[in-house]
Amino acid sequence: MSKGNILIVDDNKSVLTALEFLLSTEFEKVECISNPNRIPSELEKAHYDLVLLDMNFKTGANTGNEGIFWLKEIKTKYPDISVVMITAYGDVELAVKALKTGATDFVLKPWDNSKLMATVKTAVQLSQSREEVSTLKQKEKDLKSSLNENRKHITGTSPQLMHVLNLVRKVAKTDTNILITGENGTGKELIAQEIHRLSNRHNEMLVGVDMGAISETLFESELFGHVKGAFTDAKENRAGKFEIANHGTLFLDEIGNLPLHLQAKLLAVLQNREVIRVGSNQAIPVDIRLICATNRNLPALVKEGLFREDLLYRINTIHIEVPPLRERGEDVLVLADFFLKKYTSKYGKPQLKINHQAQEKLLKYNWPGNIRELEHAIEKAVILGESNVLKPDDFFLKPVTGSTAGITNSNTLNLEKMEKQLIISALDKYPGNITAAAEELGITRQTLYNKMKKFNI
Structure with missing residues (x-):
């Protein structure tokens, strides 16, 4: 029946x-x-x-x-x-x-x-x-709504962060391609999520892809999809990330790690706005908003022949640089309080507080790992803390290493070589902190960037 x-x-x-x-x-x-x-x-x-x-x-x-x-x-x-x-x-x-x-x-x-x-x-x-x-569409709608509601919120009030968020608000409603740069752990993915949340595509999916984690052999299948029988393990038709993100936002993280020979394939899709699944000849139109992110210096990679200049122009219509945590001042404490509430709730220690001396330690630290490092430090302190007050000794932070000492012992008197050695030493002393390195050298941040490009540092 x-x-x-x-x-x-x-x-x-x-x-x-x-x-x-x-x-x-x-x-x-x-x-x-x-x-x-x-x-x-x-x-x-x-x-x-x-x-x-x-x-x-x-x-x-x-x-x-x-x-x-x-x-x-x-x-x-x-x-x-x-x-x-x-x-x-x-x-x-x-x-x-x-x-x-x-x-x-x-x-x-x-x-x-x-x-x-x-x-x-x-x-x-x-x-x-x-x-x-109809049921599947409703489930998809509910899933999209749930995913958007569960996005992490950007925390902080520093002028540096407010500048970034102001730029985000300006560009979010457009469909322009955006490149987000910044050190590891600064929250580039959160900025991408905020752009999507404020965009006209917010009711659709934000699909993230870690370009550094995709093997070269699976690159086309993951991004463009494949048809059944296209290769040994292709047992059914499968849509790629571009198709899944259709009408929504595609976030390509760690774009700077993409090998040169795969960059051409990505560029072709971005130019034509259509994908061809592996094993098929049929072009499938895609309508996506593209956001890319990297912690690498793409212009320097272009000069070295490791990144296509035409691809850089394609993804870099608007550039947003996320400031490192050490440049955000009191945001360190705002974020520390945010993570403290999160982990005291998670581990059942609601009375836990950070004393003033510990706060001073957190403010003075360089945070080479940025927000991610701060979160781990807070979680570790909450887990291992033995009283209701977290003191400086409860935070295990990496010692700052590197020094300009010994530069004068160099055997060379060539000014350019000595200048390059000084820049390298300053960058070693302040890992990831361009501003501090520039101050140590007595030059502006932009001048330091120019010299880094000159010496391929």
Whole structure:
């Protein structure tokens, strides 16, 4: 017996009896009514996959207006339900009108049992397919909403962070490509999430891809998808990240780690806005908003021949640089308090506080690992802390290493070589902190950047 519930509406008792007898052997529920005014209450009372609906109900009527009226009523309130019209032989034009109004099919009186059964089964399957699609769409909508709600929030009030967020607000509503740069652990992914949240695509997916984690052999399959049989393990068709992100945002993290020969394939997709699955020749259009991120110096990589200049121009319409934590001042304490609340709740230590001396230690530390390092330091201190107050000794921070000492012992007197050695030593002393290194050298941050490019540092 096929799954499916059918409602039959006809004023002819013999028609109802015949249809009920025929269909009840194949379907779980067959309900018959002779008065069309009962249609709304029946559809509210039970779930139906199909309504078999007569075209005329009044004696002598043959216009089909009543059938068309009730067809419209059903499709307006229950668009997924299939409606098959029952009409007298010779009223084909009327049946065509019903199809244009939204009917799935029509049956002519007198009917052929086998043809009628085939029509009914097809209509029931169509209705069930529509319902499945509607359910999947709702689940997808709920998932997208849940993912967006569970995004981590950006925390901090420093002028440096406010500058970044102001730029984010300006560009979010556009579809322009954005490149986010910054050191490891500064929160580049959070900035990408914020751009997506404020964009016109916020109801669609933000799909993230770690370009450094994808093996070269699976690059095309992961990003562009593949068809069944394209290679040994391709046991079914699979959409790539570009297709999954269609109408949404695609976030390519660690774009600077992408090998040169794969950059050309990525560039082609970005230029043409279409992908071709591995093993297929069919181009699939994609509509995405592209955000890329890296902690590497892409212009320097271009000079070294390790990154395509045309790809850099393609992804770098708007550049957002996320400041390192050490340049965000009091944000260190704001973030420390945020992570403290998170982990005291997680580990059941709600009374735990950070004393003033420990706060001073956190403010003075260089944070080479940025926010990620701060979070780990707070979590570790919460776990290992033995009292309700976290003191300086509860935070295990890496000692700052490196020194300019010994530069004068160099055997060279070449000014350029000595200058390069001094820059390298300053960068070693302040790992990842360009501002501090520039101050140590007595030059501006931009000058230091220019010299780093000059010496390929």
